Amino acid sequence: MTRRALDCIRRLLRASGTSSYITLLYPAPQSSYSPLSSIKPNSADHLDQYARRLPPSPIMATMALPRPIPPHSAASDMTSPITPPHTLQDVGPSQSCAAPLPNKHIPVCPTGPSKANDIDTPPASPKSTDEVQQNSLLYPPEGYVRVDAGHLSIYDASASQVAQALDFAARQPLPPPSLVFPWLHGLHPNNQMQQAFFMGRRRSPRKTPSCLRGVTLVKADGDLSVGRLKGAIAPDEFMCPGSTPGFIEADPADGFSVRNFQIQPAKVAFTSDIIVYGDDLAQNRSVAWDIASAQARWRELHVAQGATVPEYNTFVCTSTLRDFEEDHDDLVSIDAAGNSTGKVLDFVHQERREMWDMTEASEISRNVFMGPTPEPGSAEEQEFDLLIECSDLGRLNPAALQLIAESLDDAVTQSFLDFPSSGSILPPTWSHEEADGILKTCRWMYHLSHGTCPKMDAVSGVDRDGDSPMPPERAASPLHSRP
Template identity: 45%
Template structure:
């Protein structure tokens, strides 16, 4: 899979008099304590219903740092209130959030933060970090919950999250540990959790908060952060406040809390859902029952033959095809075929080419048994479908519906429709509305065999193969089109942008360049019209340059294209950060999505390239979410908090990172 790899760093890893401690957390539930609506915070922190904690019952003994009890209803109110608090200005949070370890001279030097004053923890942040006892987040997980091992050491100290070496503006993996010390900590457990263990974990966090304050704020200029223990059983939270439960006590995702992995999967399935690309042949994602062992297979399948494209498969030979052909009379059959990118250009007319073409031809005659007679046995290589038999419904599939299956799908489309490779690319994308991803090796292989495919195609009998040529835009292409995010919005890289003939063929008439100008001829500029080209200067992917100042101008440009019925390509250099951020902003604006959902929407449609907006861009997009809610006269309420968003993005990207 073609991915963008970004290196990640690994984590190295006066109080009021106490009340008598109640017996093992047997705190009776009571109405939420009355608190001022907006506590006065001298450091311009967001307001919090947990500060000051004067009205909460203290359950720790002197001289231990204070620990307080909190019930489910009060926790729900506090988290709801926190979601309504605006994020601080990015200028106050960056570059601190990037991670500025005192010994990491590379990171410090880049951000010009050798002065200790510029590395100080901001005073404008206050959040809530929810920690689950035991750390098993696969069940009974509250919204945003983390394990204790993500944020504190066995010695009851907060991790120094900043990477001591290397450079990155995408340190999403450190954000949970980074903001935990400037958050109130809430400890909870599953039903039946040992209450002494809850108190013990709470004391560890209270000690970590105390030690952190002695080190960072010895003069106590900041408001203090405190530790709370949830006294309500988890079953009560599930019943009374289901909006807080991400994963229930049985380990099932509730759907009440946005889950990045789940939404990416839903968006991907929506984007690549099965559709008919040619008569009786469909293309789409592998059915869930085939991906998840244990799910029951539907009693009746829609297809007669399911062909799964796989990295481990070989091209089927004539004997296997004949056996499957015979078994089709007894019910639906399955077979494997090599995935895209796995077949290299052969040196001559090899057996591999023969088997490939024979398989494509065999599929065609399964789907069209009443097609033109084919009496020749093609050197005895393929068994044609039996005459006078009903057409078979064939499904070409892979896990995501577009990556591994693209090679076979394009080859089949060429044969079935009688078109050369470049037309197959365009027709599948534009006419059939399929998003697919092909590799440069696929382009080379299909161009090599297209003569054979078209020579034997019943639909290409009138095509003059001697006059066939490949257009310049196709020869300059690496196999992948820019990604169609919305009908009027494409996301791509600089190579896509510098192929104006390709853009024209795709119906793209406007180009928005973020930080990377196009290198076009005067003729191309006149053809598109200067009013349809926009260049956003002075925005580099460096973690410093803000993009938020350009949001309005960019969205107005894409909006004009939408209103005029013209598609816009948004690009930067690679198409993963700056331009991806603008496409996320457009999805948020046009579809009314929160940032997490718009991120998943764009990520799924960027196909095999992993979008990677850096920390500051993500932070600015979360602020854009707040602004758009105000524009729509809706209550300002973030769907997910900063640390949760960063943690989920880090988990999504972990399989594609080094380190």
């Protein structure tokens, strides 16, 4: 230890007193210092005696000086308030934190410039049914000839006005499903099952939605097999028969159904402006007056129950079906001759056609077709030589197929056989006879469809006369005597 270092330590000891410690650090090979010893000197002379015993290597000396403790003061003497403890609210966005490092492995895809017609925020949800009210060219009925009879009114419309009203209605957006369902499902007051499923915990039933306003075409004579326009219905689909005109009760009083497609035309007609058309103008007006009276009764019933429904009107088309066929053929679904034009998508006809295509007989193997049972005596039935129908009462009869296969050279008429339907024979109850019968049936179907017939001895051990052939004689093996 150098003299200069000792002089510095002496001055520190005199200034701090005898309650200080001195820690001497010895240099380690890794250029770091490790504590060698600690002493508590009584005086500077004691420090000199200790320094003479140390080795002559360079030593760094450090001194730990205790902090002087200030005198205690009473709480009343404090002038500055005590800092309140930190809470979780103090730890928030105000505190600065290190920004996360970007992941260099994730590619950055720029969004590009925004379009001029893009909106920054989505449109607000509708607050009431008035904001989603469907518009129509038929309401208000301005520009139409009005005919009054007491408190009822009907309006006349031409073929071009009907076409414009239908085109405008087809372009209107549909209201939110929450406003029209479950009303469209059919909620009869006496149908507890339907009410419990759709209403749940609601105390009051869903009222008739006031946001609907459609256009319904009604053919006055009710014959939709000829002269049918796009989406037209018959009067009896939503009108009650009798002397007092009124709407039918479309909601089913019993049973449960989620869809209830059969009530949709009537439910939509209740909330639509109705156009009556036909070739007989007098009949059209008669049906229109009945519908206008039913609309008035239906509106009065809802007003008495405290509900608010829009005012729907009834129109009479003064043009004939021929006018539509000449000027607006895109609205004609079935012409005056009863032929489908194919220009209007008829969902009922489309469903029947698709079902027919799906159930048409298709070839699953060579000369083997699978499909529905054809109509007796139809041209489709004459296309097949052998028809096997699956039914619950069908039975296994591979011998009949074998007889047909053996008589291919003879003149064979059309044959009809049956076979057990799927599920009529449960696998756990299968016997060897039933399993063999299924395999033999498939084998003979294969031979019949391919025009082949196996030899009798390869199929059965019994010939036509019922005799079994003798087994072939084996050559006698040589005898070997014991040694």
